Amino acid sequence: MTGTGLLTFGEALTVFSTQSGKLRHATSVDVGIAGSEAMVAIGVARLGVPAAWAGRLGADEPGALVLARLREEGVDTSAVRTDRQAPTGLMIKDFRNADATRSAYYRNGSAGTRLCPEDIPEDHIRAAGVLHLSGLTPGLSDSAAKAVFAAAEAARGEGVPVSLDIDYGHALWYPEDAADILYDLVSLCDIVFAGDDAARLLGLDGDPQELAAGLAELGPEQVIIELGPRGAVAELHGSRYDVPSYPVRSVDTEGADDAFVAGYLAEFLTGASPDRRLRTAAACRAFSLTVPGETTGLPDREELKLLTRPR
Numbered sequence: 001m002t003g004t005g006l007l008t009f010g011e012a013l014t015v016f017s018t019q020s021g022k023l024r025h026a027t028s029v030d031v032g033i034a035g036s037e038a039m040v041a042i043g044v045a046r047l048g049v050p051a052a053w054a055g056r057l058g059a060d061e062p063g064a065l066v067l068a069r070l071r072e073e074g075v076d077t078s079a080v081r082t083d084r085q086a087p088t089g090l091m092i093k094d095f096r097n098a099d100a101t102r103s104a105y106y107r108n109g110s111a112g113t114r115l116c117p118e119d120i121p122e123d124h125i126r127a128a129g130v131l132h133l134s135g136l137t138p139g140l141s142d143s144a145a146k147a148v149f150a151a152a153e154a155a156r157g158e159g160v161p162v163s164l165d166i167d168y169g170h171a172l173w174y175p176e177d178a179a180d181i182l183y184d185l186v187s188l189c190d191i192v193f194a195g196d197d198a199a200r201l202l203g204l205d206g207d208p209q210e211l212a213a214g215l216a217e218l219g220p221e222q223v224i225i226e227l228g229p230r231g232a233v234a235e236l237h238g239s240r241y242d243v244p245s246y247p248v249r250s251v252d253t254e255g256a257d258d259a260f261v262a263g264y265l266a267e268f269l270t271g272a273s274p275d276r277r278l279r280t281a282a283a284c285r286a287f288s289l290t291v292p293g294e295t296t297g298l299p300d301r302e303e304l305k306l307l308t309r310p311r
Contacts, residue, residue, distance in 0.1 A: 005050030006265055007079075007128035009120070009151050010037030010137035011112035011144075012055055012070075013089040013105070014062035015294065022094050033069045034091050034294045035112075036134040036167060036258050043262025043284060043298045045074045049269050052076035052128075054121045056111040062088035063111070069295075079121035083111040093254070095292060101254060105171065107140065116143040117150040129269045130191070131155040132163040132261070135182050135198070139172030145181055152188040163191040165261050166198040175201055186215065191222040191268070193261050199225060208233045209240060222268075224278070226260055231282060236274045243278040246286035246307050252293065259288035259298055283307045 012035035018026045041051040053075050057063030059082050066088060070077050089107035107113060115137065125131055131151060138145035155162045164185060168178040179201050186192055186202065192215055196208055204214040208225045212235040215223040224234045227245075234241040263284030267277040283304050288297035 005052065005076075005128055006041065006044045006130050006132060006269060007052045007054065007121070007124050008037035008041045008132045009054045009148070010134055011035045011089065011107075011115070011140060012038040012053065012057065012066045013091045013107065013110075013112070014065055015091045015093060017093040017293065018095050019292075020095060023092055030293065031065065032294055033066045034255075036136050036165060037132060038066070038070060038075075039255055039258035039294055039298075040132055040165075040262045040265065041075045042070065042073045042295050043259055044266045044269070046298050046300045047262070047266040047280075047284075047304075048301055049266045050076070052079060052124055054079035054119070054124060056081050056083045056086075056115050056119060058082070058086055058088040058111045059084045060087055062090065073295075076124075079124045081119050083114055086111040086114050088112075095252070101252065103254070112137075113141045113144060115140065115147045117147050119147055120151050120154055122154060125151065125154050125160060126158050128155070128160050130161045130163050130265055132165075132265060133185075133189075135164065135166040135168035135178065135185070136172065138181050138185065139169050139178060149185065149188070152185065156188060161190040162188055163261075163265060164189040164193070165257065166192065166194040166201075167257060168198060168201065179203070183218070187219045189220050191224075191265075192220040193224045193226060193257070193264070195226050195228075195257070209235070209242075212240075224264065224281070226257055226285075228256075232260070232278060234274070234278060239274070241274055241278055243275075243282050245282055248286045248290050250289040251291055252297075253289060255294040255297070256285050256288045258294075260285040262298065280304065
């Protein structure tokens, strides 16, 4: 890790995904990995920017799979902790089409739920250009929430920008509980990504640009409201931006928001302009929609040119 790289901290899971229909009818499955923070690390690494993921995995084959896949992508895993008392979390995904995908999570008592402040990689935080977190990990357990806050506070103490995606996970906790915790977490962050629903969860109202301005008033200098096929709006250092989406045929929406975040952070870390950050983010999201799987559609720099070059 160097001061130009990304550090993500949170949960990672193994994924079993059917190619079509329910698991009970499948004769084979695709095996992969998931977890918002891990996906962002992979997306940034594919764009040629150093990235690391830190978290807890079980001392089991699913955990070994997660590590292997991350390392294959060039993601630094030297801060990952192995938990011999808990398994790696699992996600089972029944895939039918882009509009009919069902995911079941098996994470009760998993290694990820046992994440705690002692797992914070302080040396990696000091060396990072950005620390990225998600609103999912605080919902795993009280200790995981404490770990996320401690990581954000450690980064702020070192002058490292903190990024947060407020994807809070409806199935993890009650909205009112999520709102209280995430409201406080936003105030520790420099960069915040949110869907309009997540922004409203925090008590904000208005159109997307007003939501961005409202989040910025809580402290972050960079706020991006993701609007899916409608593109995104942003409030960056007091200026307003609007970026359209790229029209593509959607095959799988899983991981699209992580791809957007990865594109933005990769460009931020390389010193790109706000316009370029947002265009790259939108292009990464578009690519991720075109193939099934959490990581398959994350583009590299050469692939990005297919969407972003002048026509």
